[in-house]
Amino acid sequence: MIPLQATVIGLVAVGALAVVLTRDLIRLAMASSLYALLLVVLFLVLQAPDVALSELVVGAVGFPLAIVVAISLERKG
Amino acid sequence: MSYLPYALAVWIFVVGLYGVVTSRNLIHLAVCLSVMQSSTYVLLLSIGYLNGATAPIFADVPKGTRAVDPVVQALALTDVVVSVTVLALLLALAIQVQKRTETLDPDELRAMRG
Amino acid sequence: MSRGLRLGLFAVSAAGLTALLLWGVAGLPDFGHYRGPYGFVLNASAPGERHVTNVVAAVVFDYRGFDTLGEEFILFASVMGVALLLRDVRDDPGRRDDAMRSDAVRMVGLGFAAVLLVTGLYVVAHGYLTPGGGFQGGVVVASAFILVYLAGEYRAYRRLTPTAAVDVFEGSGAGGYAVIGVVSLLLGSAFLHNFGPLGTSGTLASGGSIAFLNVASALEVSAAFMLLFTEFLEELSALRPEARS
Numbered sequence: 001m002i003p004l005q006a007t008v009i010g011l012v013a014v015g016a017l018a019v020v021l022t023r024d025l026i027r028l029a030m031a032s033s034l035y036a037l038l039l040v041v042l043f044l045v046l047q048a049p050d051v052a053l054s055e056l057v058v059g060a061v062g063f064p065l066a067i068v069v070a071i072s073l074e075r076k077g
Numbered sequence: 078m079s080y081l082p083y084a085l086a087v088w089i090f091v092v093g094l095y096g097v098v099t100s101r102n103l104i105h106l107a108v109c110l111s112v113m114q115s116s117t118y119v120l121l122l123s124i125g126y127l128n129g130a131t132a133p134i135f136a137d138v139p140k141g142t143r144a145v146d147p148v149v150q151a152l153a154l155t156d157v158v159v160s161v162t163v164l165a166l167l168l169a170l171a172i173q174v175q176k177r178t179e180t181l182d183p184d185e186l187r188a189m190r191g
Numbered sequence: 192m193s194r195g196l197r198l199g200l201f202a203v204s205a206a207g208l209t210a211l212l213l214w215g216v217a218g219l220p221d222f223g224h225y226r227g228p229y230g231f232v233l234n235a236s237a238p239g240e241r242h243v244t245n246v247v248a249a250v251v252f253d254y255r256g257f258d259t260l261g262e263e264f265i266l267f268a269s270v271m272g273v274a275l276l277l278r279d280v281r282d283d284p285g286r287r288d289d290a291m292r293s294d295a296v297r298m299v300g301l302g303f304a305a306v307l308l309v310t311g312l313y314v315v316a317h318g319y320l321t322p323g324g325g326f327q328g329g330v331v332v333a334s335a336f337i338l339v340y341l342a343g344e345y346r347a348y349r350r351l352t353p354t355a356a357v358d359v360f361e362g363s364g365a366g367g368y369a370v371i372g373v374v375s376l377l378l379g380s381a382f383l384h385n386f387g388p389l390g391t392s393g394t395l396a397s398g399g400s401i402a403f404l405n406v407a408s409a410l411e412v413s414a415a416f417m418l419l420f421t422e423f424l425e426e427l428s429a430l431r432p433e434a435r436s
Binding site for chain 1: 245247248322323324326327330331333334335337416419420423424426429
């Protein structure tokens, strides 16, 4: 296990904890997007470029949009 | 040390479960559920990993080189796209809950009103 | 049951669950010493059998194509669920005055929307040669349209994505996947078996029916994401009080 893999694994563990402990919703949108980026790096280090591409587009486009729209709907309704 | 990625998958799962149980907001709950889903991607990909091997794409490497397992990558790929649509469905449900009961706190939504 | 009692109960059972999961995971082979036969067999035989260089795409669209059919229909069903939940009777959508005021953002954003569209189509088309494929490229194409909303205004986005057309694309993507499988049945082999000329490895003309399935799934995924976004935004515009005259 090379040190790069161990470092990224540690970062992903911290990132998951950060997403769960974030209570403010706007910060949650940013935190989940950053966690998706850390997962992309982990997938690349594990030699899986297809899965990394999927997680990248989903974490950059799907997640933040869904959460931000849900937040604005919660504020309006 | 060689079980570290598997332990990471277990850690992410339990942390996500903690977030689901102690959540005070349905949107935060849905996001913690997708964190739990991401633990399965980590577990799948680390099962298929081979030391010193490359990605299973033979566009510019000769066809005999050692590569990691492509089957678990195929499973994880569709899993990733499905998780965001599940998140969208859960958020639509949360919006409907808010329209009917004016609150997004799971602790308040105790009894089912007819 | 009070919250403190619930948390205590969760702590105890989470400790038990963690112990059980760690014990179960310890029985797996060591990290990096993958043993199973299927990975080695596929890596050795897929480039020769199907003439594609991206073995993961061959697995997704050919060897395990049936699972991808199920996944397409999961997407389809969840978009239908969101439409059902949010597309109830709404009155007249009303004018929304949400055009982006900053010229710099408009210009850069709308310029990049074209670049994103071409990049998405490239990722879709070369899906079975290099990392990419229908799913990744489909989401990139959908994000090109969403960028028009973010950098411009809602009415421009709606004019680009009329619901009738996007519905047709999504249905034809999901149904087209099943139809290609049936074509393979009509040709005398199994459902979703590869058919068509296999071509030369490394060029766009390779893989047989993998190319068609790639396009069908890209169509379906991009239309599904656009529909999801449209449903959420329509709901937002219907709730806005200053939008009604």
